Amino acid sequence: MFSPAGFVVLLAAMVVEGVAVWFVAGVFAAPPDGAPLVGPTGQKYVEVDLGQYTRELATSDALNMTPDRFILKIALVLNPKLGNVTDLERLVGERKNLFKHIISSDILHRMSDAELRKPNVLETLQTEIKKRVNAELPTGQDGLEVVDRVIFPQSELPKRR
Secondary structure, three states, rough: OOHHHHHHHHHHHHHHHHOOOHHHHEEEEEOOOOOEEOOOOOEOOOOEEEEEEEEOOOOOOOOOOOOEEEEEEEEEOOOOOOOOOOHHHHHHOOOHHHHHHHHHHHHHOOOOOHHOOOOOHHHHEEEEEEEEHHHHOOHHHHHHHHHOEEEEEEEEEEOOO
């Protein structure tokens, strides 16, 4: 069907196509586990997952006996301006149980059911968690805080009353 020269040309085209596919796949591949992501500004992006927190809220509806739930999954975004984010991740990881205790006992369980039903509860919690966690960590050069942001990748909020 093909001459020997046709087979060589076809084989060369397949090799070039394979290299192109391998290169494109490498560009879009996920970084290896533990490697920090690099954002559009070239700064490394590292999240530390603090887990999920659940609190059952009292219901005032006599017909509805199931309590409302307040569920948050919390992650800390570390400040890339402080340099080596791997060291920051290790530093925060060493204190992870302390941060979980602060969030659970000192913040969430001290808030009333009415406070947890307010429309701006997530913004309030972001501010309070960031302030309390950064108070437990050393500040960087120029007074920069280790935790840049607090995010809630998942949440289930109760109905507002």
